[in-house]
Amino acid sequence: MRKKLTSFLCAIALFLSTAGYLPQNTFRIQDGITASAENAEDFGYNVFEESVTILSYFGTNKSVDIPSQIEGKPVTRIERDAFNYNCENLISITIPDTVTSIGMAAFAGCKSLTSLEIPDSVTSIDIYAFSGCTSLKSIKISDSITSIGKNTFYNCRSLTNITIPDSVKSIGEYAFCNCASLTGITIPDGVTSIDQYTFSSCSNLTSITIPDSVTNISYYAFYNCESLKSITIPESVTSIGDGAFAGCTNLASITIPDSVTIISYLSFYGCTSLTSIMIPNSVKSIYSCAFSGCTSLTRITIPDSVNSIGEYAFCDCASLTGITIPDGVTSIGDRAFYNCTNLTSVTISYGVKYIGVYAFSECMRLTNITIPDGVERLEISIFDKCENLTSIEIPNSVTTICDDAFFQCTRLTDVYYIGTPAEWESINIQKNGNDSLFNAKIHFTGHKHVLTAVPANAATCEEGGNPTYWYCNICDKYFSDEKGFNETTKRRITLPPKGHTWSEPTYTWSDDNNTCTASCICVNDETHVETETVEAEIRIIEEATCSHMGKTSYIAKFNNSKFETQRKINSEIPKTHHTWGEWNVTTPATEEEEGVQTRICKECGETETRQIPKLEKQPDLYIYAETETVCSKDSDEATTITINRITDDAKTFENFKNVEIDGKVVSSENYTAKAGSLILTFKPEFLKTLSDGEHIVKVNFTDGDAELKLRVSETSEYVLGDVSGDGKITITDITKVAAHVKGKKLLTKEQQKRADVNRDNKLTITDITKIAAHVKGKKLLK
Ligand SMILES: [Zn+2]
Ligand SMILES: [Zn+2]
Ligand SMILES: [Zn+2]
Structure with a gap:
């Protein structure tokens, strides 16, 4: 079964509504009314109160002056159809300035009338007033007229000279329809609508000015204005009716304002000179046949605002080479691109769910196309006679491929099916006229991509990044769009690290x-x-x-x-310190006085001195048990002294050399020396040889010496308490006794005798007290 459909359906509609209508009148003159004024006999009229109405004309003249008065009363109205009959030969008519209104079809069909002047007294012209005045070349319309009724100048096909006065605020439908000689017209400001067919078939109209008071251009308003080359539709217009510019075969330029939301049915049908058109982004629908037969249209951008494309919308657009159907469009009507014989590039966005029958039929140059995911049916003859179609991508949303979908697609070799063989098998492919499809190779992508979006990640100095991409983990492929239409590569989605950009160090x-x-x-x-x-x-x-x-x-x-x-x-x-030489001792130190040492800078000769501290006193190695002793010449007692060595006391005797008294060595015959420290005992007879007074006894050892004072007195009498033997009792004596009592430094026997002031044969604190009392003068010793 094969159905052959054509694209002419939409044209048929045009002719149903274009025929103008000429009223057929059944009006009769009332009985009993007579014309009695000057040449009033040619007129049928009615006198009503103080004015006359012209009802008809009976004369045979080619030229007629309508009287201003009949029966002394002013003629104020030309009644309906007054000149409609029996006026075919009238070339000239003069309307007096008493007339204020012209009735319906009053001059209709005055085929020979060439010009007419409507006096300013006329304030109203009824519909059809001049329709069919096919010879009327010019007409002057009264400035008092506010509206031009429908069909007023219908079929005035000789009319070339007409000025619509500014007083006119409305123009009725068909008003200038078929005024084939009209070349230009200015619609006065204030007119709000251009009604249906108003200027249709004004085949010589080349220019028209539409004021911005107009909001509506009704259907077929400029239909068949074959000479119209360009038109600017003001922003005020919100609707353009069906077929408004259909058949404007010379229309090459038109501006559609963005107040318009619909490109109506047949709007630009057959505009064969239109090469491009800007559809504003306010348009939501492109209706059926809107651009069909625009055979020169090469470029058209369908804005994103459009959501439907009607049937035949672009059918027979033989120059159209490419079309992109935006995301917003959900359906493409039947035959929308039928017979677009130069269409080579078609991009259908994923919003489209329905594509009508014959939609791309006879698009001879189409070589490949992608059916978006979501489309369920490839309708009848959708690609009928697309003779150069070699490949097509079909999503697995397709469940039915209708008869003739690929009829005579003789070059179709490759079908890319976004699905599995099993899914392909489940498609209902209707048998008729689809041989091309059956002969093509089916490539299976195996699945529908399951895409994961990977957001863009800018590369940094050290780490790579990526643009936004989508990844299908089923096929391990990367895509640059969320629908998985555009496959990309791993390399393209890998942005290398940018690397550092170092500043100057x-x-x-x-x-x-x-x-x-x-x-x-x-x-x-x-x-x-x-x-x-x-x-x-x-x-x-x-x-x-x-x-x-x-x-x-x-x-x-x-x-x-x-x-x-x-x-x-x-x-x-910085300068360094001096380069000093060695310290040289210039004055050696002694135990008693500091010494001095000096050094000299080798570099600059500066000298520096410093003190050398006193030498430390060496402790005496040998000491007496006593520091001094006394003896008297009248005593026969020997005087014994004991000398200790501070260390290693056993060596005291061993190291003993001799004794000097007052610097003279004493003969060893004069004393005895015994070990046990060293106990020296001077013989009394020797002591008697010494002079009275103090003597220095120096005992020499091999490694040192010891000195002691020896007081020699003439008599052994002594002052009790004078321990030191100096003949008086002083604080020195107290000290010596105290030292003895405390065991610190023992007194000689002689001294002990002197210190025992209470004569109890022992030295105690009592003795010290008594001596002290004496010294202080408190209690003198006896
Ligand atoms: Zn995949
Ligand atoms: Zn960096
Ligand atoms: Zn120096």
Whole structure:
């Protein structure tokens, strides 16, 4: 079964409504009314109160002057159909300025009438007034007229000269329809609507000015204005009716304002000179046949606002080479692109769910097409006679492929099916006229992509990034769109790291110049920093001395190749201390006095001195048990002294050499020396040889000596309490007794005898007290 449909259906509608209508009149003159005025006999009239109405004309003249008065009363109205009959030969008519109104069809059918002047007294012209005045070339319309009724100048096909006065605010339907000689017209401001067929078939109309008071252009308003080349529709217009510009075969330029939401049925049907048109983004629908037969249309952009494309919308657009159906469109009507014989590029966005029958039929140059996911049926003859179609992509949303869908698609070789073989098998492919499809190779992509969006991630200095992409983990493919139409590659979605962009390095020396730190910052991200601190190589160029500053160079060599070796010279190394020689002792120190030592700077000769502290006194190695002793010449007692060695007392006797008294060595015959420390006992006869008074006894050892005072007195009498033997009792005596009592320093026997002031043969605190009382003068000793 094969159905053959054509694209002419839409044209048929045009002819149903274009025929103008001429009223057939059944009006009769009333009985009993007579014309009695001058040439009034040619007129049928009616006198009503104070005015006359012309009802008809009976004369045979080619020229007629309508009287201004009949029966002395002014003629004020030309009644309905007054000249409609029996006026075919009238060439000229003069209307007097008493007339204020012209009735319906009053001059209709005055085929020979060539010109007419309507006096300013006329304020109203009824419908059809001049329709069919086929010879009327010019007419002057009264400035008092506010509306031009419907069909007023219908079929005035000779009318070339007409000015619509500014007083006119409305123009009725068909008013100028078929005024084939009219070349230009200005619609006065204030008119709000251009009614149906108003200027249709004005086949010589080349220019028309539409004021911006117009909001509506009704259907077929400019239908068949074959000479109209361009038209500007003001922004005020919100609707353009069906077929408004259909058949404007010379229309090459038209501006549609963005107040319009619909491109109506047949709007531009057969506009064969139209090469391009801007559809504003306010348009939601392109109705049936809107651009069909626009054979020169090569470019058209369907805005995103459009959501439906009607049937035949672009049918027979033989010059159209490419079309993109935007996302918003959900359906493409039957035959929408039928017979677009130059259409090579078709992009149908994924919003489309329905594509009508014959939609792309006879698009001879179409080579490939992608049916968007969501379309369920490939309708009858959708690609009928697309002789160059070689490949098509079909989604697995398709459940039915109708008869003749691919009829005579003789070059179809490859079908890319977004689905599995099993899914393909389940499609209801109708058998008739689909041989091409059955002969083509079916490529299966195996599945419908399950896409995961991966948001864009900008590459940083160190890490790569990616643009937004979608990934199907079933086929492991990458796509640049969310529908998975455009496959991309791993390489394309991999943005390499940008790498750092380093600033010029900066170098900072430590205060002592021993280290240098280099650093540079990435201009992309100031937290990216490279830094290195190195110890400087220090080279002394000139040593500093006590008389001049030194010069040192510091060299910092970095391991990081971004950094350059840095050099610094410090020529202000401070003067050094003097270069002193050894200290020389100029005055040696003794145990009693500090010494002095001196040193000299080798560089500048400056001298410096310092004290040498006193020598420390060596403790006596040998000491007496007593510090002094006494003896008297009248005593026969020997005087014994005991000498101890501070250390190693056993050596005291061993190291003993001799004794000197007052610097003269004493013969060993004069004393005895016994071990046990050293106990020296001077013989009494020797002591008697000594002079009275104090003597220095010096005992010499091999490694030291000891000195002691020896007081020699003439008599052994003594003052009780005078322990020291100096002949008086003083605080010294108290001290000596106290030292003895405390066991610190024992007194000699002689001294003990003197100290025992209470004569109890022992020395106690009582003795000290008594001596003290004497010294203080409190209680003198006896
Ligand atoms: Zn996939
Ligand atoms: Zn960086
Ligand atoms: Zn110096």
